[in-house]
Amino acid sequence: MSHTVDDQNMAFISHLYPDVYTQIVPQGEVKPPKRRRKKSKRAVAAGDGSNCLFRKRKLTDEQMNMLEVSFGDEHKLESMRKDKLAAELGLDPRQVAVWFQNRRARWKNKRLEEEYNKLKNSHDNVVVDKCRLESEVLQLKEQLYDAEREIQRLAERVEGGSSSNSPVSSSVSVEHNETPFFGDYKVEEDGDDYDNMVYPVPENTYMDGAEWINYQLNIIF
DNA sequence: TTGTGTTTTACGACCTCC
DNA sequence: GGAGGTCGTAAAACACAA
Numbered sequence: 001m002s003h004t005v006d007d008q009n010m011a012f013i014s015h016l017y018p019d020v021y022t023q024i025v026p027q028g029e030v031k032p033p034k035r036r037r038k039k040s041k042r043a044v045a046a047g048d049g050s051n052c053l054f055r056k057r058k059l060t061d062e063q064m065n066m067l068e069v070s071f072g073d074e075h076k077l078e079s080m081r082k083d084k085l086a087a088e089l090g091l092d093p094r095q096v097a098v099w100f101q102n103r104r105a106r107w108k109n110k111r112l113e114e115e116y117n118k119l120k121n122s123h124d125n126v127v128v129d130k131c132r133l134e135s136e137v138l139q140l141k142e143q144l145y146d147a148e149r150e151i152q153r154l155a156e157r158v159e160g161g162s163s164s165n166s167p168v169s170s171s172v173s174v175e176h177n178e179t180p181f182f183g184d185y186k187v188e189e190d191g192d193d194y195d196n197m198v199y200p201v202p203e204n205t206y207m208d209g210a211e212w213i214n215y216q217l218n219i220i221f
Numbered sequence: 222t223t224g225t226g227t228t229t230t231a232c233g234a235c236c237t238c239c
Numbered sequence: 240g241g242a243g244g245t246c247g248t249a250a251a252a253c254a255c256a257a
Contacts, residue, residue, distance in 0.1 A: 058229070058230075058251090058252065058253090059229090059230085076243090076244090077243085078243095079242080079243090094231090095230085095231085097243080098230065098231055098232080099229095099230080099231095101231095101243090101244080101245080102229070102230070102231085104244085104245085105245080105246080106228095106229095108245090
């Protein structure tokens with residue numbers, strides 16, 4: 001039985017330092033398990049569970065600290081380091097190996113959680129940005145609509161209200177989903193000077209609604 | 222207390238690497 | 240084939256509200 005020597009060592013240590021190895025429970029105090037599970041090889045090796053000499057439980061703070069320090073140095077555990085740690089801590093090398101396995105699993109979970117939070121934050125920021133841009137689009141559509149109405153009003157005034165044909169057809173509706181741009185407006189070439197009421201802005205020039213109106217008015221008058 | 226949720230320890234099954 | 244890894248989970252220990 002491979003664990004006998006370790007168990008005897010721990011029994012000896014726990015006898016000398018009863019406060020240190022709290023995970024070692026003397027045979028008589030072993031509680032029956034709440035749930036059944038397959039018998040482990042160790043339990044089988046030691047005979048029936050009730051004959052198992054020790055139930056090794058929670059590690060002491062000192063043991064935990066040393067294991068944490070060791071884990072901080074290197075997450076993997078080579079054989080020599082495992083044996084050295086086990087000897088230093090008075091633990092079964094198997095316990096050290098299991099502790100590292102579990103510690104790696106916790107570390108991985110934590111890392112995944114952090115990555116998830118990062119992604120969630122960046123997603124939230126994108127959503128906020130999208131909302132902001134959508135409201136900006138709405139605002140611009142409204143400005144465009146107002147500008148178009150203003151142009152139409154001025155055109156009618158210039159014409160003296162004689163023509164029922166509008167020089168600029170109302171192509172913008174705030175309710176529409178399409179988002180027209182200023183460059184989309186075409187100057188019609190059907191002869192009448194007053195029909196060409198919308199002048200194209202210079203290329204690569206951005207104007208908001210008010211600027212665009214002033215630009216058009218300056219050209220007209 | 223006790224019921225319940227969370228954390229820790231331990232293990233089996235399976236996989237990969239040498 | 241064996242050592243050591245991950246993954247999933249049982250069970251004990253622990254924390255804490257009711």
